[in-house]
Amino acid sequence: MAKYDEPLLIEIEGEESIIPEGVERKSLNIPNLSEREVMKHFLHLSQMNYGVDTGFYPLGSCTMKYNMKLLERVARYEKALYTHPLQHEKSVQGSMEIMYHLERLLCEITGMDAFTLQPCAGAHGEFTGMLIARAYFESIGEGETRREVIVPDSAHGTNPASARMAGFEVVEIPSKEGRVDMDALRHVLSERTAAFMLTNPNTLGIFEREILEISREVKKVGALLYYDGANLNAIMGKTKPGIMGFDIVHVNLHKTFGTPHGGGGPGSGPVGVKRHLEKFLPVPRIEKKDGEYHFNYDLPHSIGKVSEFYGNFAVLLKAYAYILKKGKELERVTERAVLNANYLMKKLREAGYNVPHPGRRMHEFVISLSDIKEKGLRAMDVAKRLLDYGFHPPTVYFPLIVDEAFMVEPTEDETRESMDAFVDAMKKIREEDVEIVKNAPHTMPVARVNEAKAVKEPILTWKDIVVE
Amino acid sequence: MLDYLGIKSVDELFDEIPSEAKSSLNLPGPMDDMEVEARIKKILDKNISFFDMPSFLPIIKAHYIPPVVDEIVSRQEFYTSYTPYQPEASQGILQAMFEYQSVIAELTGMDVANVSMYDSATALGEAALMAHRINRKKKIVIPRNIFWHKKSVLANYVKGAGMEIVEVDYGEDGRMLLDFDGQDVAAIYVENPNFFGLIDKRYGEIEEMKERMDAMLIAGIDPLSLSIFNPPSHYGADIVIGDGYLGNPMNFGGPLLGIFACRREFVRQMPGKIVGATVDSNGKRAFCMTLQTREQHIRRGRATSNICSNQALCCIAFLAYVAAMGSNGLRKVALKNMENARYMAEGMKKIGFDMPFDGEFFNEFVVSAPKNLEEINDKLLSQGIQMGLPINEFVENGILMGVTEMHTKEMMDGALEKIRHLMEGEE
Secondary structure (H helix, E strand, O other): OOOOOOOOHHHOOOEOOOOOOOOOOOOOOOOEOOHHHHHHHHHHHHOOOOOOOOOOOOEOOOOOOOOOHHHHHHHOOHHHHOOOOOOOHHHEHHHHHHHHHHHHHHHHHHOOOEEEOOOOOHHHHHHHHHHHHHHHHHHOOOOOOOOEEEEEOOOOOHHHHHHHHOOOEEEEEOEEOOEEOHHHHHHHOOOOEEEEEEOOOOOOOOOOOOHHHHHHHHHHOOOEEEEEEOOHHHOOOOEOHHHHOOOEEEEOOOOOOOOOOOOOOOOOOOEEEOHHHHHHOOOOEEEEEOOEEEEEOOOOOOOOOOOOOOOOHHHHHHHHHHHHHHHHHHHHHHHHHHHHHHHHHHHHHHOOOEOOOOOOOOOOEEEEOHHHHHHOOOHHHHHHHHHHOOOOOOEEOOOOOOOOEEEEOOOOOOOHHHHHHHHHHHHHHHHOOHHHHHOOOOOOOOOOEOHHHHHHOOOOOHHHOOOO | OHHHHOOOOHHHHHOOOOHHHEOOOOOOOOOOHHHHHHHHHHHHOOEOOOOOOOEOOOOOOOOOOOHHHHHHHOOHHHHOOOOOOOHHHOHHHHHHHHHHHHHHHHHHOOOEEOOOEOOHHHHHHHHHHHHHHHHOOOEEEEEOOOOHHHHHHHHHHHHOOOOEEEEEOEOOOOOEOOOOOOOOEEEEEEEEOOOOOEOOOOHHHHHHHHHHHOOEEEEEEOOOHHHOOOOHHHHOOOEEEEEOOOOOOOHHHOOOOEEEEEOHHHHHHOOOOOEEEEEEOOOOEEEEEOOHHHOHHHHHHHOOOOOOOOOHHHHHHHHHHHHHHHHHHHHHHHHHHHHHHHHHHHHHHHOOOEOOOOOOEOOEEEEEOOOOHHHHHHHHHHOOOEOOEEOOOOOOOEEEEEOOOOOOHHHHHHHHHHHHHHHOOOO
8 A cells, every 4th residue: 555644635735715706605615626636635545545456355244345347337327327316207217127126136035025225224224124123013003012122142233223223122142152042032032022133144154053943933922033134145045034034134235245335335235024024115115017117105004214215226236237247156156255264264273263163154254362462462453463464354353242353254256365365464473573563554554543542532624633 | 175174065064054944046147247238238228317308306416527526436445445444554535534524514514524324314314313312302393395205214213212203384485484482392403495495594593493492403404505605503503414415426316425414512422433533653643433432333222323334435426526626616516506597497487487485596496387287297208308396295286496507508498498388388
């Protein structure tokens, strides 16, 4: 990566600000720069940023697969970019057809009966799913009693946050040997339970092999089983949430279906349901009649809308291109992702790294770096040192149930060579002088960033820095 | 790799899946890039874009995007990266996010902004919840004339907290009545320009309304209009939301960018990601995400919001647009929007449309048609004109029109001519 002392936009010298006739607001402190200055500024910034194309990006739970350039190409068609969401249906049949097909494809991949594409991100999908659960219980007169949503302690933070936003109380259950503790689950399941939220494989990368028993127990008390699709990359073509007994599913198109993460977004979190929940899906639903597509808003049981229009259409289009391109080879995607994860895990185990819980993993695994604490090091120190070796570090300190966690997800796109190089770096870091690791990184555009200071003395805009 | 793992086939890696749960995929075979492109192009060709057919639809509108914006957001370092949890390897996007926050703060007059909500509708939902967290009150007051999609999203967002939505009517001038009084009001939501496109300059009265109910004020804004009109800090806004469409194409309604800004004293109750400036271990300026204890990955069920993935790249596009235009360029475009909207409105008046509301408007306005609207809209569509949004529930035969710098005089004259023909019954 390049290093620049890149000034803030406001610090770059530009032209005078002019106030034309008819302007009420007198001051607007935004610089007037030439295009040349603007391009240089942002090019410099981009050169101080690590992307998937830059190198190995094994961020666990984030599925940082390569983003095929084909997806960017199709998303730039003028007929996709310049259509208005409220245009007459007859003039947007193309966009509607893509959405309609994508819903069908997601049904096939997940084993669900119906999908909405409206949620803009995974957490937004969870929230939508929880609203659907709530509407369902209200419709059968159990809205008052079904107040609880159960999540495992290994769950993504979004699960409890989404459930709570939809008005549920969250009950967390402990894991046992890296899996759902069946006794703990049975203990908390009751007529107060609205849903059990689960990701399978879970955040340790371990498949919940008692899933059918879990499903039976959840249904026995009349509750719903919710699938967090963050880890769908591990099971395509092998099993489906619908077959495992899940009633509601969200998928992350920006993980499993290869759309770029955009530095944090936009993503997309479509939600699929089984037939008995279909009538609660957000409006509008896309329907096909006599070869034409229509938006149906006239659905009295629907929860209404969860975002302004139909979701992140550009992301939907990219995911559609991804699925068309891979087709039934999606199963190979999963196989390769799981093979890579197991290979990399074994290599790291042999290199002396501790992977809690024996046995196989699916698409990701978690190592514990707790033994380096005696050297005065933390997992974050190793993460920072990995940057010097040219790797983006894995997810650090998650899941919370593993001490000094490193959550590693190589995805299907990495070669054996790049994984071996990562293992070599991990081995070297073990042998390195403690001070070198502790003070890493040494080669990045900046040295270790003082995050505590950023919290203690928040400087949140350039007004807080630049004295006018 | 199979040998290394001591397995004979890749299937063994999946032997923990119970046999009753095993399945296969019924999908067509893989395609190459050329085939995928051809397939998608063929489908999308069924769309009619803004360039094929002038559109006067409001809310999200076509705006010009300078080429330099496309170039910037096409940098893989930006668009393929994840949320910048490792600041040392993410200084570029972090600085850009900090600059985006700065630009939003400048435009809105607020002290801080986050790095986006999904759109203005979810931003409104989050703003209502934030007000509720701050003052524990239960009601959110909104204008009756609000886009119904937005109202539906708001209802879903506040349901879990048990908040109640109260609608306030508008007067003959199309502006929200400000004499409303009520108890237990967490926040009042005002839009400026409002849903009818009208600019509201009753600054003192708006602030008075907020103080009367001891509520928070949420302002819904149009970012371009703020380059020429006073920011909502002028009339007591505590939280500001809006759609950050600048630099971002319409894309059939998504991704959008939910602007979210507030006063400094409330920052710890804010949802979403926030970037701060700090130093590295050598004392050099550096940037990182900050105040993260508000967020779900740390606070879990107690977080200020469940949001994780946001619309970050749309923030970069917005920032790149603002940087490319500068304050002078923004003002020029804003004035051009007003000028064009006026031209179209005058033109419609001349051919028999009424304007039910007086007063200043930005780039959207309401007209009422002298005869049945659906008939006119359908006929115009067949002649290649997409009219505005019918708003019969507010104004009989009412249409909400949107006009921007993209609407050339020729385009508007051509459309007006076709509308006139239809009105006069000459087809």
